Amino acid sequence: MAIPGASILTAAEMREAEQRLFASGVPEFEVMERAGAACAEYIWRIGGHRSTLILCGPGNNGGDGFVIARILKERGVPVRVAATGESGTQSSRRARENWAGPVEDIFTAKPALQLVDALFGTGLTRGLDGKLAARLAELAGKAKHSYAIDMPSGMDSNSGKCLSPVPVFDLCITLGSYKPSHFLQPGASRFHDLVCADIGIDASGGSLHSLAKPRLQAPTADSHKYNRGLTAIVGGYMAGASILAAEAAARAGAGYVKYLGKAAGHVATNAIVQTHAPDRYAVRDILADDRISAVLAGPGLGRDEEAWNRLESALHSGHPLVLDADALVLLADRGEDRLDILMHRPILTPHEGEFARLFPGLKGSKVERARQAAVKAKGVIIYKGPDTVIAAPDGQAWIAPLASPWLSTAGTGDVLAGLCAAQLAVTRDPVAAARNAVWLQAEAARRAGAAFVADDLIAHVPAALAACL
Template identity: 55%
Template structure:
């Protein structure tokens, strides 16, 4: 994974401790953080009058550094505090600030507001009067900046411990935190920028989903080397048709649709095999199948469970979606092949896994470990979790995806990428990213068919130049 690292409060403390263990003083890191944040604020705000709110800890120390550096640029800066600075680095930063310091309860508002009250590690809400004062000052400002995290949010689960204002920019220090990507805290900031302060995040297992690097087919490729996808249809043929078309446009070399009823209007390149014909069993036993997809339009009940059992018996890498996920409650996870992707939305997740405690990141991770499969927990930000501990979190998806059939498109895209790559986690990451980019390209008020039509352009934009596989 190449996206920005996401560290919990404990992971961030450990990463900082490793940095300090190299001999770099804690205060030097505070200076780095303040310098990066000040540069970002200067770029947006220029010489507009600025009020920096500083809390008692190191987040407040960052604020004093920011104020001092902005002042050297000619910015009229005031600082307001909640009281004394309590950490050695924060006290040093305050000592180096030679400008005015107001009480936060009495200070006047400014055009720009910088919230450096409380950052990573907050475990309880801030005082109601202070929270109200913060909202009042933010409401009077033209632009608001949060340093590391908005004051009043829980770092690891994104919960609102108090009622914070909204911000134009949140400057994450060293790494993103779960609160930057988990609602409701993630929705507080219009823009989130991660500032490099020298923290080593190379071993981070949780990351923001980055754009994939894709490859064109090799010059000697043919339909089977590019990947054969078998889609098992059910009671609702339209869903399976969407999934099959998505797989065909998602990079698979060959798509085979096993269906109880002929489906009209499909591209001729998608081969339909009636599942009551003698050769339908052979259609799924074909060793050349690189990925099996079952679930879109499958239906429910004993017949659906039997169809899932029969399909998974062959051991092909598989994508399990929609109704097939509910069938897994009956079959159990032991039936899953060694390479599998499960694609539940939150309702299906709860139905399949029951009450799993913890944050959405933790829940997705536990689900992946329990099922020994890659799990895509679908939502406004989809979470992709692998059994080995890797997690990728997507950027916010287009709200226009909330229309019938788009889940079938994602399932087909997962199957195509699984057939191409042979790697469930990579395939899931590629599929989620491409699905989001196709939605962006499709614009407003699209239907699932138009989402499929946008997939080739999304894939073309991510092709590595001069290479193929």
Template identity: 50%
Template sequence: MIPIDGLPVLTAAEMRAAELAAMVGDVTEATLMDRAGAAIARAVARLAAGREILVLCGPGNNGGDGYIAAAMLRRQGLPVRVAASEAPRSDGARRAAALWDGAVEPLVQAKPAPILLDALFGTGLSRPLDHSVQQALCRLASAAWLRIAVDLPSGVATDDGKLLGEMPRFDVTLALGAVKPSHVLQPAASLMGQVRLLDIGVSTESQAHILARPGLPEPNATSHKYSRGMVAVVAGSMSGASELAALAALRAGAGYVLHLASAGPSGPASLHAVVRRGYAADALSEERIGAIVIGPGLGRDGDASERLNAALVSGRPLVVDGDALRLVQIEALAEHDGSKILTPHGGEFTHLFGKTADDKLSATRRAARQSGAVVVHKGADTVIAAPDGRAILCPEASPWLSTAGTGDVLAGAIGAMLAAGLEPFRAAEAGVWLHAQAARACGKAFIADDLADALSAVRG
């Protein structure tokens, strides 16, 4: 059972292609299914700790994995029963079912067991479960002590995080061969419990990966405040938000943070490390600025638009957040020839790029291509995409992040990474990772100021 940090993410079609490519020489579909069944049996034996296991088998190859795992678990002397929703339909499932020498109970009549192994449907699910199958799955899941899904919980689509109907909550999901988008996209991801990969010897490559601990810029003996990275935070009508971004940039490791506001110093007296200056358009053309953060507390009035235009024409690397995402035009962004990172939440994303039926990964990739910017599409399942197609999917972040000011902290953290010289995609990744770690370190009911402060500690 491999933790999924940093692993490639494959859609159902990409996974099928990878499996086909792996079938060379004496490796057949049956070989892969045997490997999957064996890996599942090993994982389940460990998790079940001697308790009775009920394996639910569907008609396709996901069911096939279930029959093989059941046969292996029984051979190890563990108490196992099998219940099927219908007879096997694929060749793989028929061969696998023949290896199970016990009884097969009809799913709707099956009695619960403490360990439930769901091998009804995996990547081949193409429509909602039949009502009787769904009811049986929910009934058996609610009576179980531990619910384990094979590849994906039956009832979730593979590529977009959608639920095709009412679903029970699982404790563990054993992804086979590769992580799929729904293992991290919401709402599906929140029902999967711990997601772990089982290796089945299929080599997988993708431009999309799960977030992992990134390389973070570190100072050395020759570093000075400017080489560490100078961040200019452009303030507006609500200086609290820009103050938070400035604090976060410092806490994330920036060497110099400049807060540019109209009406003189306004921040809390304790924040001595932030350099405060009155805003003037020419302040943004300062060569040493490694990143401009614009949007937190900017407002949406004429002054705000003017400041945004000045930031765009400065050509300096940009982090565009909050109010600036409501003011900016995609065409103007595409014309800015420096590095740029946009950090929209769902509402801001729709405002900028329009409503779409696409899944979050595809929509974010399209937005990055269209704007020429790295797009950090925030949420419980943040997706980061670069114009060249690279993407990072982030596992569920702390729900306690849903409080005012946490987005400003993220913008500041990303600004620090960009100013330190990371390329924009890596800067976004590093900022998002630091932010998620800081939230974890803060526990519950923290405030955005605590989150910004916690960035120092999680730099490690």
């Protein structure tokens, strides 16, 4: 399992970190020895004396494989090595020379109980050829335990893309630092467990991290409903969506939640103040309250001109904003200057379709696109999905660990928006609010178990929050 809050390095950043280590006086081959020894230790602890086949590529990843083979053999493991050809780097050739056993052809090698993929690691730019990819899948499929060194071969280390078919491994042992593809889909689904082997790399100071559990503060003796945060939810035609958001906000730390409803709806929590706001003028007048700490607009808002008028009242309220769902679609339809009216570093929470509509033409990995969008919006982006990315305008970004797949049900986005609004009202910090909300939703989903609906999720928010105090 990945260490929460750990740095995540791109291929280029990893090369720079390695060069700094080499420049400090540590030889490249010494780093290879460290990597091989660390990987061998994991494999030994898990697999013991099970027969092991190690697949070695031509580069330094293959060199790591030869070191692993030598160390496992010294411990009495029946280990064999199969390679794609000759080793192509100085360090990998040295590691191969230190291996006392034979080197088999990868296409004729017999399977073993354990398979170690040390073919290609960080920096791969093209996929394996069809024959090699098929052979890797065959050998992995016949093994009882499988390990990928640094990352499964065939994966782009920055984007999460599978450049060629990639089998699913039991354990991925990354070297020195986590890489974006350990968290981005579909790459993150190509292994069951992930560990990071310490090889002396200094990965600190990066701008991308895995999302960590937040540290939240309980109310103090002088707290009251206003200084704890008054959250306003601007509802629209679909009352259910905005009420879900209001219910979530009421349980996520806000001291006071006000629901500005247009359509009739049943708010189950009597503590949520329901205010009838039939038009834009009513919304404007209610939001003139300077005690409001955060405003959420979007869930259930609608997409017609009247919905835009209600949204516009929220946009011009002067309060910190969370924009979700219909608000994002309405903004996307307003033309090239649609983002110019956003103020106060808003939090935007698009899923894939909303993101593409609001930020068309952006290139790069999901992290890179989220960062570009944050700059364009001058706000915080929660780019939702199984690999949710949070990005701030200054380039800082976080990838959330894989959350419950049961979150793929209607209304969970509305719950997340409500959590964001409450945390924004409490913290007054859009970056902290976004990070806190994503973690709280994932933890609530974990506690909810299987087959929940969004309404069920809300009941687990207080326990998720309590775990962070």
